[in-house]
Amino acid sequence: MMNGYGGKILRIDLSSGRFEVQPTPERMAREFLGGRGFAAKLLYDGLDPATEPLSPANMVIIASGPLSGVFLPGSGKITFAAKSPATGGYGDSNMGGHLASELKYAGYDAVVISGAAEKPSYISIDDDRVEIREASKYWGRGAIETEKALLDDLGEDFRVATIGPAGEKLVRFACVSHDFGRQAGRTGIGAVLGSKKVKAIAVRGSKAIPLADPKGVLAKGREMFEACFAKPGFREWTPYGTAGVTDWVNEVGAFPTRNFQSSFFEGHKEINGQRLKEKILVTDKGCFGCPIPCGKYSRTKGIRGSGREKESVYVEGPEYETIALLGGNCGIRDIEDVAYLNHVCDELGLDTISGGNVAAFAIECYERGILNRESVGRDLAFGDAGSVAYLLEKIARREGIGDTLADGVRIAAARFGGGSERFAIHVKGLEVSGYEPRWAPAMMLSYMTADVGAHHNRSWAITHDVATGRDSLEGKADKVIELQHTRPLFDVLGVCRLQWVEIGFDLHYYEEIFPLVTGWKYTWKDLLTVSERVWNLTRAFNIKHIDGFGRSYDYPPARFSEDPVPDGPAKGKCIPREKLDLLLDEYYAKRGWSKDGRPTEATLRRLGLENVAEDLVEQGRL
Amino acid sequence: MKLGLIEDVCSGCRVCEMVCALYNRGEQNPKKSAIRISGDFPVPGKYHIHVCNQCGKCAEVCPVGAITLKGEAYIIDREECTGCGLCVDACEAKTMFTHPAEIAPIKCELCGECVRLCPRNAVVDLDGEVVAPK
Numbered sequence: 001m002m003n004g005y006g007g008k009i010l011r012i013d014l015s016s017g018r019f020e021v022q023p024t025p026e027r028m029a030r031e032f033l034g035g036r037g038f039a040a041k042l043l044y045d046g047l048d049p050a051t052e053p054l055s056p057a058n059m060v061i062i063a064s065g066p067l068s069g070v071f072l073p074g075s076g077k078i079t080f081a082a083k084s085p086a087t088g089g090y091g092d093s094n095m096g097g098h099l100a101s102e103l104k105y106a107g108y109d110a111v112v113i114s115g116a117a118e119k120p121s122y123i124s125i126d127d128d129r130v131e132i133r134e135a136s137k138y139w140g141r142g143a144i145e146t147e148k149a150l151l152d153d154l155g156e157d158f159r160v161a162t163i164g165p166a167g168e169k170l171v172r173f174a175c176v177s178h179d180f181g182r183q184a185g186r187t188g189i190g191a192v193l194g195s196k197k198v199k200a201i202a203v204r205g206s207k208a209i210p211l212a213d214p215k216g217v218l219a220k221g222r223e224m225f226e227a228c229f230a231k232p233g234f235r236e237w238t239p240y241g242t243a244g245v246t247d248w249v250n251e252v253g254a255f256p257t258r259n260f261q262s263s264f265f266e267g268h269k270e271i272n273g274q275r276l277k278e279k280i281l282v283t284d285k286g287c288f289g290c291p292i293p294c295g296k297y298s299r300t301k302g303i304r305g306s307g308r309e310k311e312s313v314y315v316e317g318p319e320y321e322t323i324a325l326l327g328g329n330c331g332i333r334d335i336e337d338v339a340y341l342n343h344v345c346d347e348l349g350l351d352t353i354s355g356g357n358v359a360a361f362a363i364e365c366y367e368r369g370i371l372n373r374e375s376v377g378r379d380l381a382f383g384d385a386g387s388v389a390y391l392l393e394k395i396a397r398r399e400g401i402g403d404t405l406a407d408g409v410r411i412a413a414a415r416f417g418g419g420s421e422r423f424a425i426h427v428k429g430l431e432v433s434g435y436e437p438r439w440a441p442a443m444m445l446s447y448m449t450a451d452v453g454a455h456h457n458r459s460w461a462i463t464h465d466v467a468t469g470r471d472s473l474e475g476k477a478d479k480v481i482e483l484q485h486t487r488p489l490f491d492v493l494g495v496c497r498l499q500w501v502e503i504g505f506d507l508h509y510y511e512e513i514f515p516l517v518t519g520w521k522y523t524w525k526d527l528l529t530v531s532e533r534v535w536n537l538t539r540a541f542n543i544k545h546i547d548g549f550g551r552s553y554d555y556p557p558a559r560f561s562e563d564p565v566p567d568g569p570a571k572g573k574c575i576p577r578e579k580l581d582l583l584l585d586e587y588y589a590k591r592g593w594s595k596d597g598r599p600t601e602a603t604l605r606r607l608g609l610e611n612v613a614e615d616l617v618e619q620g621r622l
Numbered sequence: 623m624k625l626g627l628i629e630d631v632c633s634g635c636r637v638c639e640m641v642c643a644l645y646n647r648g649e650q651n652p653k654k655s656a657i658r659i660s661g662d663f664p665v666p667g668k669y670h671i672h673v674c675n676q677c678g679k680c681a682e683v684c685p686v687g688a689i690t691l692k693g694e695a696y697i698i699d700r701e702e703c704t705g706c707g708l709c710v711d712a713c714e715a716k717t718m719f720t721h722p723a724e725i726a727p728i729k730c731e732l733c734g735e736c737v738r739l740c741p742r743n744a745v746v747d748l749d750g751e752v753v754a755p756k
Binding site: 069070071098101105144148156179180205206207208209210211214215217218221222225226228229230234282283284285286287288289290291292293295297299312314 | 630631633634635636637640641644645648649650651652653654660661663664665666667668669721722723738739741742755756
């Protein structure tokens with residue numbers, strides 16, 4: 001028995017309909033801890049580089065961490081991971097809600113799903129009883145609708161993750177949904193589940209997580225919660241959640257606007273956290289163990305032309321990223337419309353970040369004459385919520401133009417041509433999240449080097465740019481590396497980072513509670529070393545799985561280095577290619593990577609990844 | 623101590639469930655908690671708090687006298703309890719919880735930990751003896 005762990009790994013092979021349960025290997029736990037660490041390790045070891053992301057050979061890993069489900073703030077985070085259909089490389093996405101804890105209470109640290117079922121199925125995990133069940137009656141239904149139907153059928157004490165029609169139709173940015181509005185949104189894990197014909201995973205657990213020192217955890221956990229209560233941000237930040245940052249991002253000229261053409265949205269005050277609270281908020285909605293619920297559950301109504309104008313429509317959100325990408329980036333200036341589009345994405349099972357990007361990309365293509373009324377099936381315009389809703393529906397069902405857009409902006413631009421590659425806003429095939437980086441070099445470098453593609457959560461460096469000088473490159477690589485170790489560590493431990501990020505909760509508490517939970521002495525530095533190990537392992541995964549992967553995959557779209565921001569606080573700014581090269585050179589050198597962005601053998605060995613070094617050398621990829 | 627429940631401010635975080643089981647049963651296991659949170663989602667989007675109101679029905683029906691009033695709370699003598707389940711059936715509030723690994727049901731004994739730890743002040747002590755620093 002390992003303290004802090006459920007103790008078991010559940011491997012399900014859908015092709016044979018069999019499953020097996022193994023003890024969680026202690027060595028893997030000590031070296032990779034859990035969550036994203038387990039996901040990276042299991043995927044690296046388990047997948048052949050020839051694996052197509054949407055083939056049965058791909059695996060979906062669902063993994064909690066050693067602190068998930070434990071009495072401390074924000075202990076409800078779980079990782080969904082697979083070889084990503086968006087990037088072809090390592091993909092993971094992190095989700096809150098109540099699934100991580102439940103899975104641990106059922107005794108599992110990770111679920112590994114491989115193969116593919118013949119018929120639509122769902123996986124039921126009820127403590128030791130695991131079943132693969134027919135799901136034909138749920139297939140085709142919305143993600144939220146399916147969750148409700150499964151809870152009605154199984155009992156409300158189950159915790160359920162689902163995919164929507166977009167996942168079934170293999171949309172490359174389909175998400176996994178849970179708890180009526182929490183999503184593992186990024187990198188297309190919903191499509192991988194869809195390719196395996198898995199509509200849902202339902203979990204119920206009744207067991208205890210063993211703790212090395214239960215009294216110690218009780219005392220330290222109390223101290224941690226009370227420390228959160230005492231932070232000013234506990235009262236000031238919580239009422240608005242992530243939406244509260246909307247005005248600030250505009251003030252600093254970093255708000256995605258009309259497909260990242262600009263970085264300031266004149267309508268931002270109509271879609272900010274205050275508007276959300278005044279106009280549509282129903283209740284705050286917390287994830288497991290969270291003292292500062294960013295989840296805002298809202299009631300809106302259908303947009304004009306939807307046929308649902310008089311209907312109440314419920315949605316969790318919109319949170320900041322959704323406001324940025326479905327709001328400003330699509331030119332939408334009404335919080336109720338943004339909330340409705342959020343609802344559309346949630347039911348269809350589409351990531352709102354990529355969804356907003358792809359819709360905006362299509363609208364810009366339309367405005368530039370690359371797409372037209374005939375190819376699209378209607379007019380498109382920024383600021384028109386009907387245009388966005390139309391595109392989202394077409395994408396999720398892969399109808400007409402939606403069939404191409406469902407593959408994301410990288411592939412769509414390659415098909416549309418006409419220079420649209422310049423404004424296909426992605427890195428590595430993953431669309432950029434809600435911080436426009438043309439006057440934010442650390443944020444730019446964060447997007448360029450994030451393992452999963454252009455995602456903010458690995459390194460949210462925009463605040464550092466604003467604090468330390470946005471025209472200077474100095475210190476930016478160092479900060480990005482520091483953040484890329486600290487922030488993903490939360491995904492390794494299975495806890496939420498927002499207590500630290502948003503209200504300034506002190507990091508030393510995690511180092512203090514970790515040995516009380518696990519019985520293992522890890523200093524903060526030791527924990528960060530695990531995070532660095534995982535960072536290098538995901539890089540190695542990309543090198544192994546993507547032919548020619550290296551530096552050339554780390555550049556942003558041409559718009560970010562060639563087109564100065566046309567207006568707003570960042571007017572005139574962009575980061576030219578030579579500066580991007582300086583950033584990359586410094587970053588690679590500090591990481592112990594080659595000029596082409598490959599970890600050196602010495603770096604891999606320093607991090608205890610000898611087998612990875614040998615593997616890559618053998619494959620001629622180092 | 624008298625528990626007051628303000629469901630409108632509950633965010634469903636279940637910190638109360640965690641601390642209840644850890645404090646009273648010494649286990650990291652909310653399924654052994656005497657307080658439970660449920661949600662009405664997707665419509666209308668509201669949480670409910672389920673915890674014993676100390677009405678005493680359980681004590682009235684207990685055939686072995688294992689439940690007695692001590693101070694303000696009805697306490698189960700877990701040694702005496704036979705696990706017959708009569709109290710669970712008799713509980714109108716449905717707040718006598720059972721767990722497959724426990725013979726005796728689990729009920730609130732007014733320890734006050736949920737009041738101290740609820741980040742939302744959704745569970746409060748109406749008598750004001752336990753005041754949470756939030």
